[in-house]
Amino acid sequence: MTTTENAPTTARPLRRSPGAVAPLVREAWYVVAARSEFGHELKQRWILGEPVCFFEAEDGSLIVLDDRCAHRRFPLSRSVREGDTIRCRYHGFTYGTDGRCLAVPGATPGDIKVRSYPTVERGPWVWIWTGADAEAADPGLIPWPKEIDGGDGVTGYTNNPCNYSMVHENLLDLTHLEFLHGIGGHDFTVTEPRLLSADELPAGFADLSVGYGKDLHTVLSHFAISAGDDPTTPVFRTGRMMSVTPAINYAVERFEPTDPAATAKLRTVVIAHCVTPADDSSTHQFWMYWQDVPFVVDRDERAALVKTVFNEDVEALTWIQEYMDHDERAGVVEHSVPADVPGLRLRRLLHRLAASERA
Template structure:
């Protein structure tokens, strides 16, 4: 799991400050988007340092409960504000005590009454919704959001219980898109948890559709052997009918998986019962080669197995450990082989390829607008 570090070691500080925070490169990542900055539970009484799309940000919650995000830099001597402390009205620099409001304006300089108007840092629009913290990453600094953050009601739905976590990946963000849009790998990578018959996974009935900047992949697998996670959470017999529905958005994916007893509900019925797992996957780029992965798993509970969520969350985390090992090894190999690391697509790659085309389209539009 990722444990953010507030203060950077001296050996990592560059003599020439980066300009990325002031001038985001329109060709690197899609801008004018809501990205996941974290979960509500992560913001308590300390500032939290993270880098999003190459821009260093400090997140904090005021005494009034307001979530804020500022560039992680004091305007006085450039100490990261994440090395400071959170107070009732803002975040205080840990060097000379300058206090910054959520607007980015300095509101107190110890020992000095007059506060220069230029004593401020960049502020980001953040919204806390469904226990997720969203940050607006604009193309033009200070630009207002053009839409509200996405809805994810399952964190607040009494039919579900959920747990969450986050990872820091040493790999580009789109490799995770590829992985999540192709669940055929479950039968090979996740045998101890949510896997199952590998051949059945590879031959599952699959439908891929696109609408706007989204992609949806639906996979149906009737007659499946319940994998270990399903057996731990629901009293399945020898077989179950499984479904997998993956919805891609530029900043996150929603994955609805589960199973019903054979001969009960149809697995393509939106109102089907049985065992449900609703996964939220916020994939936020950090740099060209690293990213944040914020995940949650919301699960239904069987009346005879009310504590199933603990087993589901534990095995979900184990599953993501396995995915990270695969993806980071994949990327290391890509770097090692360089231009020789070309890819040959197969039938399960349709969803991931469509997602890549969407990202490429958005980046091309940004470059055109910047010119």
């Protein structure tokens, strides 16, 4: 199964099944864009149901503003950049990098301003704090995987036309690797997941996290490709898959050859996904495939291969979301098994976080 199209396959109006779609959580850091996307050009992206405009200021700072002119909502991203100011292309209101309106033709700007988001660069991405209070924007609240240290990685972007909870749940049940992607191995599929305890979850984020582990004797299989190792190398594999709500999911896979004389170099792979809702039915996925030894294969080809796998997830999630939106038969429609426990906990956690924000 392959697809390069990320667009929904239906134009029918959406009717959501309330229990199956997680509400948005705003008190958090989210990835807005790759660092390489920031430049002189004014760009636009939807985050949590709102458009933002982003660019790099002349001193190199990373600017993210509400993309809606405070006058009559014209997009700032479609306006004119002059040095570090943006002049709205409708009636000429001019804004600084902090969002304050500096000039209004024929009037004084007073305290007119658009929202300016705190930004931080972490890994290959730029994160924004979407919480109501900019003072609370502590970069220490970004749950960056500590395992990613040196090594080598490829990154990419995938858009999922579904609610962000479904992206997290997809990543928290990797029994689909064997069936949807044709990788992963049956021995991995049938190993029962073990929920991770608080001290196994990312330090400082246990309350926001859900994760599971699988420990098994297997072979390196597809992980060997990028490291130039023998895929048939017998290893003891410990997989740890975690969502740190609401904005990141990552898997840490460790391999210990069962034969001490084995020549395989690969020890650790991290597959990280920064999950940013565009709105309640569309989700940005900024991903990284990282390993602790250099890639021995063409990096672009490797990235394309990883992207092909994620596009298979997009295809599946698109079809499922379409059924959730339009198939209204009553009764229990989802029968869960032990592999679903992490995903179900994740759903509850997102609902709880959103409810506590509303309160």
